[in-house]
Amino acid sequence: MAFNQDSLNGISLSKINPNYLHANSTSHVWAFGAIAELIDNAYDPDVKASHISIDKIDINKIPCLVFVDNGAGMNREQLLKMLSLGCCDKDKYDSPKHKTIGKYGNGFKSGSMRLGKDVIIFTRRIEKACVGLLSQTYLKAIDADSVIVPILEYSTSANILFYMLARKEYIIRV
Numbered sequence: 001m002a003f004n005q006d007s008l009n010g011i012s013l014s015k016i017n018p019n020y021l022h023a024n025s026t027s028h029v030w031a032f033g034a035i036a037e038l039i040d041n042a043y044d045p046d047v048k049a050s051h052i053s054i055d056k057i058d059i060n061k062i063p064c065l066v067f068v069d070n071g072a073g074m075n076r077e078q079l080l081k082m083l084s085l086g087c088c089d090k091d092k093y094d095s096p097k098h099k100t101i102g103k104y105g106n107g108f109k110s111g112s113m114r115l116g117k118d119v120i121i122f123t124r125r126i127e128k129a130c131v132g133l134l135s136q137t138y139l140k141a142i143d144a145d146s147v148i149v150p151i152l153e154y155s156t157s158a159n160i161l162f163y164m165l166a167r168k169e170y171i172i173r174v
């Protein structure tokens with residue numbers, strides 16, 4: 001695996017090796033703890049979903065878990081934060097009436113990677129929708145030396161994928 005050194009103003013940037021995705025997920029001793037992380041995210045005050053469904057489907061004979069919530073969704077910047085480690089700005093939504101559950105910016109990564117090797121996220125706000133990928137299979141296939149997360153953003157008004165995407169938020173390949 002090539003180790004490319006990236007820097008900011010000449011100062012080296014620390015990297016997250018793709019293997020860390022699995023290592024981090026081992027904090028969940030059982031799968032239900034990982035599922036709870038994804039339910040917590042739908043409940044949290046920045047998302048405030050009133051409904052969440054969890055289903056198991058097969059795609060090309062590969063079992064997948066599908067989590068769908070009707071919460072606030074994410075724009076591109078928020079989706080990138082979700083796919084990053086340690087980024088969390090939920091504090092501003094915290095109130096005595098609705099306390100945040102997550103606070104370390106880790107639950108989605110540890111939870112999804114405990115349930116499967118790959119997760120694809122479909123999310124939308126009013127005008128824009130995004131698709132994001134956190135995939136150990138992909139990172140291995142391209143021999144990545146750090147975690148890269150492809151994100152596609154598009155306008156919902158002009159896209160026929162809209163109907164499909166509006167119905168699915170996470171598909172996790174297990």
Ligand SMILES: Nc1ncnc2c1ncn2[C@@H]1O[C@H](COP(=O)(O)OP(=O)(O)O)[C@@H](O)[C@H]1O
Pocket residue numbers: 037041042046047069071072073074078081082087088089090101102103104105106107108109169
């Ligand atoms: N279902 C969701 N809908 C909208 N935003 C979400 C959802 N799940 C996670 N997020 C966003 O991703 C961020 C990171 O989530 P997560 O990794 O679980 O961190 P934390 O452990 O702090 O909850 C959250 O702060 C939230 O803004």
Ligand SMILES: [Mg+2]
Pocket residue numbers: 037040041101102103106107108
């Ligand atoms: Mg969380």
